[in-house]
Amino acid sequence: MSVDVEALFDAFRQFIGRSSMAPQEFGELFHQSMRAMVKFDYIVVFAYRGNERPIDIYSTFDVDEHVIFVSMYQAGPYLLDPFYHTARAPKPGVWRMRELAPDRFFSSEYYRTYYVQTGLAEEVGFFVPVEAGITIVLSLMRRGETGYFPAQELALLRKADPLVATLVRQYCSGLGHLFDAAVAKQGRGRRKVQLNAADTVWRDLNLTDREAAIIELVLQGHSSESIGLRLNITTGTVKVHRRNVYRKLGISSQTQLLSIYLKKLNEH
Numbered sequence: 001m002s003v004d005v006e007a008l009f010d011a012f013r014q015f016i017g018r019s020s021m022a023p024q025e026f027g028e029l030f031h032q033s034m035r036a037m038v039k040f041d042y043i044v045v046f047a048y049r050g051n052e053r054p055i056d057i058y059s060t061f062d063v064d065e066h067v068i069f070v071s072m073y074q075a076g077p078y079l080l081d082p083f084y085h086t087a088r089a090p091k092p093g094v095w096r097m098r099e100l101a102p103d104r105f106f107s108s109e110y111y112r113t114y115y116v117q118t119g120l121a122e123e124v125g126f127f128v129p130v131e132a133g134i135t136i137v138l139s140l141m142r143r144g145e146t147g148y149f150p151a152q153e154l155a156l157l158r159k160a161d162p163l164v165a166t167l168v169r170q171y172c173s174g175l176g177h178l179f180d181a182a183v184a185k186q187g188r189g190r191r192k193v194q195l196n197a198a199d200t201v202w203r204d205l206n207l208t209d210r211e212a213a214i215i216e217l218v219l220q221g222h223s224s225e226s227i228g229l230r231l232n233i234t235t236g237t238v239k240v241h242r243r244n245v246y247r248k249l250g251i252s253s254q255t256q257l258l259s260i261y262l263k264k265l266n267e268h
Contacts, residue, residue, distance in 0.1 A: 003156070008036035021171040027058025030164075034140060037160065038153040042141040044069060047172075048087040049134045049179045054078055057136070057172065068117050076265040080110040080220050083125055087135040090127060092165070094158045096149070097123040105221030109254040122148045126161060128168040134175055136168050201264040207245060214241045219258060 011033035015021075021029075023045075031043050044059040056070050078084045082100040105111055118141075126138040140157070142149060149157075202212035210231075217227045224238040231238075251257055 004036040006036075008033055011036065015167060015171075018171070023057045023172065026167075026171045030058070030138060030167075031060065034157075037156055038140065038149065039142070039146065040140040040149075041143045041146055042069070043139065044141070045136065045138045045172075046083075046087075047134060047136050047175050047178065048084060049176070050088065051079065052179055053182065054084065055175070055178050055182065057175075072114065072117075076262045077110065077114045079265070080108075080114075082220075083123070083137055083139070085220070086125075086127060087137050090129045090135045092127050092129060094124060094126055094154070094161050096154070097125075102217075102221035102223075103226050104223045108219065108221035109258045110219055110221060113255070113258060119143050121146060124149055124154065124157060126157075126164050126168070128165045128172075130169050130173045131176065134179075136172050136175075138164070138168070201261060204264055204267075205249060205260070207248065211241050211245050211248075214238055215245055215257065215261075218242065218254065219261060 011029050014029055027043070027045055030045070034040065034043065042060050042065070044061070045057040046054040047057055048054050053074050056074070059066065059070060061069050073081070082097060082102070082105065086095060086100050102108075121142050121144045123139050123141045125140070126136075128136045128138070130136050140149075202215060207215065213231060214227055217230065222230070224235045224242070227233075227238045228235045246252060246257075249257070249260060251260070
């Protein structure tokens with residue numbers, strides 16, 4: 001795909017001299033500039049802060065697509081998303097989903113149960129830390145029929161990253177109030193519950209900290225070998241803990257494990 005220089009310059013021209021910009025307008029100009037550079041099917045821009053529910057700033061989904069990509073995602077699956085964990089790190093730059101995903105991600109229950117519903121072939125994100133604890137992720141998505149981003153298009157996006165990051169910090173900072181408002185909406189005194197919901201899910205089920213850490217990694221798509229390396233324990237120890245958890249919970253599959261996880265999250 002050749003770059004539409006005229007459309008690209010027109011988008012950048014509209015940024016010049018602006019001291020502020022509404023999120024929707026910023027999203028539209030970002031959309032216009034990216035469309036001039038590469039081919040994609042969707043854009044979504046999320047803000048992440050800690051393990052709080054991500055806030056959607058801009059997207060190009062229709063009503064039905066919004067349910068899958070935003071509403072369902074915010075209800076709990078985001079906690080198992082490689083983009084969410086990278087945003088929390090944070091790890092600035094332009095990243096493909098498959099560069100960030102655990103070794104068993106594409107065979108994980110999260111992938112089979114939730115991610116496959118998106119119908120995506122690939123997702124590429126600009127990761128931009130904007131202020132203490134908050135990272136903006138601007139995702140470009142290609143459906144299965146569109147295929148992967150070619151190497152030359154990915155290289156072009158990475159060249160554009162410094163400019164995109166500068167624009168995001170200029171026009172998408174000061175988002176803390178949106179997270180605070182979301183917390184307030186949950187009701188007075190609920191902030192601690194919202195912030196720690198993911199951490200308390202397995203404690204509610206009487207799992208030890210080590211068991212909880214292992215099960216979280218299992219659901220994210222890590223193999224026993226990968227978990228062992230991350231936690232500095234043997235693969236055999238990982239498998240023993242996993243069997244113990246399944247026995248405690250009275251389950252025999254990762255499908256049941258994910259179901260319990262999402263159910264408990266919704267209780268918080």
